[in-house]
Amino acid sequence: MLFLASASPRRKELLSLLVPEFNILPADIDETPHVGEAPKEYVIRMAIEKAKAASLLYRQDTSTDHFSAPIFIASDTSVVVDDCILGKPESLAHSQEMLRLLSGRSHFVMTSLCIYQPDKNQLVTECVTSEVTFRLISNVEIEQYWRSGEPRDKAGSYGIQGLGSIFVQAISGSYSGIVGLPLFETAQLLKQFGIHSLEEMSHE
Numbered sequence: 394m395l396f397l398a399s400a401s402p403r404r405k406e407l408l409s410l411l412v413p414e415f416n417i418l419p420a421d422i423d424e425t426p427h428v429g430e431a432p433k434e435y436v437i438r439m440a441i442e443k444a445k446a447a448s449l450l451y452r453q454d455t456s457t458d459h460f461s462a463p464i465f466i467a468s469d470t471s472v473v474v475d476d477c478i479l480g481k482p483e484s485l486a487h488s489q490e491m492l493r494l495l496s497g498r499s500h501f502v503m504t505s506l507c508i509y510q511p512d513k514n515q516l517v518t519e520c521v522t523s524e525v526t527f528r529l530i531s532n533v534e535i536e537q538y539w540r541s542g543e544p545r546d547k548a549g550s551y552g553i554q555g556l557g558s559i560f561v562q563a564i565s566g567s568y569s570g571i572v573g574l575p576l577f578e579t580a581q582l583l584k585q586f587g588i589h590s591l592e593e594m595s596h597e
């Protein structure tokens with residue numbers, strides 16, 4: 394049985410395109426970057442910690458029957474500009490700070506993946522980097538966008554799959570990766586754990 398170690402509705406929706414049945418087991422971890430930690434190292438570490446934290450929660454939960462050899466999948470998305478890691482905005486001021494940094498230029502969106510099967514001591518990771526170019530965004534637009542509620546739970550303070558798309562002039566890379574789960578790479582890695590997306594879906 395596959396467990397998605399995430400509270401993100403986007404990741405749930407994206408994973409369900411590949412796998413018909415999985416459980417959700419969000420794990421709360423400390424998402425503070427280490428001093429001097431490179432963005433790629435950071436997002437990979439986050440995904441590993443989320444997957445491992447979910448596996449611990451699962452082991453400690455005695456209230457349900459346990460599946461044999463469970464597999465945990467976790468991901469982390471950060472927006473990276475000038476080597477700075479942008480997470481989720483804590484306030485309007487924070488969102489303004491981020492979107493002003495992103496306005497009228499390109500940035501990277503890094504999404505990591507970790508798939509972990511503790512019983513087989515198998516752990517794989519990957520980091521998928523995409524480039525996103527924003528048009529110039531005015532301060533009034535940033536405030537109006539904040540009021541839409543969309544930026545709050547999103548890295549870099551925008552959602553490409555929503556209203557945030559009006560700022561996006563071009564992308565290069567993985568659209569699903571920017572939204573939170575890179576589907577091409579996820580399908581490839583899941584195969585190593587015996588999960589084949591098309592086969593799984595054709596049993597529907």
Ligand SMILES: Cc1cn([C@H]2C[C@H](O)[C@@H](COP(=O)(O)OP(=O)(O)OP(=O)(O)O)O2)c(=O)[nH]c1=O
Nearest residue numbers: 399400401469470547548551552553571572573
């Ligand atoms: C850049 C961008 C990010 N995002 C989202 C994806 C992630 O949900 C979120 C980044 O935060 P994350 O910390 O990666 O994930 P999360 O806290 O939402 O969920 P969990 O840790 O439980 O898996 O930003 C979008 O939805 N659209 C976008 O265009």
